Amino acid sequence: MTKVSMNVNGKKVSRDVPDETLLSDFLREKLRLTGTHVGCDTSQCGACVVHVNGKAVKSCTTLAVSLEGAEVTTIEGLANGKELHPMQVAFNDNHGLQCGFCTPGMIMTSVDMVARYKAEGRKLTSDLIRQELEGNICRCTGYHNIVKSIEDASAKM
């Protein structure tokens, strides 16, 4: 067991966990932040994507104990109080989800994607959005509206 402390959605948290604890399990089981989903557990589906120190990572392929002092943002930390993040609004407006299982990962990936392209001064096209979603799988086959949602939010972020 190792004591690990990190900031999750702006709050300092500390827990004693076995060293092999994955960040996804840490968030879901220890912090009860169950918005982060685990779809495949083989790092392919992207439902578990969260932000660590400002970068999108797959929380099912990250050890919690390696994140001492890290800033972690999950889907629960994206809204500003009752005001949804523009990406969340866009997914709602454009019907960017069907069953919703992949949505937390889609949204966390998309927020990172738009921020990265803006920082590099690159234009995000629908083709590039599809490439960037390589690591996020939607089994409702709803990619078209997901891409529309990201294009919409990209113009507003």
Place this chain on the structure above:
Amino acid sequence: MYPTKYHKPASISDAVALLAGNDEAMILGGGQTLLATMKQHLAAPSDLVDIRAIKGMSGISTSDTALTIGAATTHADVAASKEVKKLCPALADLASHIGDPAVRSQGTIGGSIANNDPAADYPAAMLALAATIVTNKREIAADDFFLGQFTTALEEDEIITAVKVNAATKAAYAKFAQPASLFAMVGVFVAKGAAGVRVAITGAGDDGVFRHAGLEAALTADWSDSAVNEVAISADGLMSDLHGSAEYRANLIRVMAKRAVAAT
């Protein structure tokens, strides 16, 4: 995942001390292969030695014609680096197509090279660019480093600290990715520089990444995609699996080599 003990040493000597005399300890980089392997119970290290916090292990430095990339530098950082884009754009391009964005934000160049997955992208770049692998003990030429699938010249307590890459006059990488895993079914890295013309192929060889003498000779004589047409590409020693036969891969080598040359 079986229980393990996590360590985050602050220096190379601390890392070496943790590895010394412990056959069951493994080095952890970005974990994008190792943690996935551990979850499948295909690896069960007693100890994980995370080398990412060691000073000087991450980052990119340059001279006029060469890049030094720290072993713990992520694929995302290599892909976005102005220095890499300027001195070796083919390497930045290769890094930008490894896995997916979340994998690239954690996976490291040192980890990829040390693992030497037969379908990984970086080993092809290292071999074609005649890179030098720098460890805590010595410098190893890429030609002497990759010894077969998942096998390298590294000793048990040897840690890659950086790779040194010389800028090439012309270089490009073309990959035919397996659509689910995004690993290369065949990836061909072509380079022309101080070390001559070098062509390295990943994803295809039974013994992992390899150079192709026939393609190198043809492209030395005539650097053009039509020169590739005349080269005999044997299926001997190539992998056959559910994704494709050795013959299919041999054909892909030709197609990817042509695309890579055409891109330069």
